[in-house]
Amino acid sequence: MANASAKRIASQNEIAIRNLQLGMIICNALYFVIRLLHPSRSFPPSLSQFTIYVLTFLPSLFLAQHLRTTGRPRRDPVTGTLISSGEDLDARGVTEWxxxxxxxxxxxxxxxxxxxxWFWFGYLSIPAFACWKLYTKVIGPMFLGRGGPQNTETTDAVEEDKAAPSEGLxxxxxxxxxxxxxxxxxxxxR
Structure with a gap:
């Protein structure tokens, strides 16, 4: 049963890695092809435009390489049997980010x-999301306590449980x- 799960994860990872590589090629090629063909865009891009492109391309290249290395399934070179399915590339948390x-x-x-x-300002959504996660997971609970304003629904449910009689338990x-x-x-x- 576990072997079937590992095979499923391995096949999903292989597809995700193939799509990742294809997406990297297509998006980066489109950047230059559109600039070449679009009459109002400069080709080659100015130094500032190219600097922004490189500064955003490098983190995505690093993250793509990270996903490739952690998600790539390992197989026995002789028999082709699955040794390791790699990390699940559909996992929540850091992989998702x-x-x-x-x-x-x-x-x-x-x-x-x-x-x-001006579309590069959309890249600011990454640090904005990181700040929001930091506030909701670390700063908010640290200073507002466990039952702060973000958890009013949970505290109401706990108070109802306290008031409920424990008969029949x-x-x-x-x-x-x-x-x-x-x-x-x-x-x-549960």
Missing amino acids: CWDVIYVTWACQVGSALLGE SKRQQKMQKRERKGEQRVKH
Whole structure:
């Protein structure tokens, strides 16, 4: 059963890596082809335009290489059997953010070639998103506490649970409710 899951992840990763490579080639080629064919765009791009392009291309190249190396499945060279499926490239968290940065870079490259240099301001969505995540995951809970304004729905549910009678519950279930109210780590939510 686990082998089937590893094979599925490996095939999805191979497709994602192939699409990543194709996307890198197409978007970067489009940037220069549109500039060459579009009458109001300068070709070759000015030094400032090319500097912005390179400064945004390098992080996307680094992230694409990271996704390729971590997601590439390893196979036995002799038999071709799957040794490792690689990291799941559809995973949430950092892998998802790598894809987001690459997609924003591609959109800014093609958009700036089509619509103008002001389109590079879309790249500011990356640090804005990072600041928002930092605020909601670290700064907000640190200074506003666990039951700050962002968790009013959760605190209302906990207060309702406290007010609800514990009739019909076993002693074990009552203990688990008390532990959950205290916020103990060993209580598992299902």
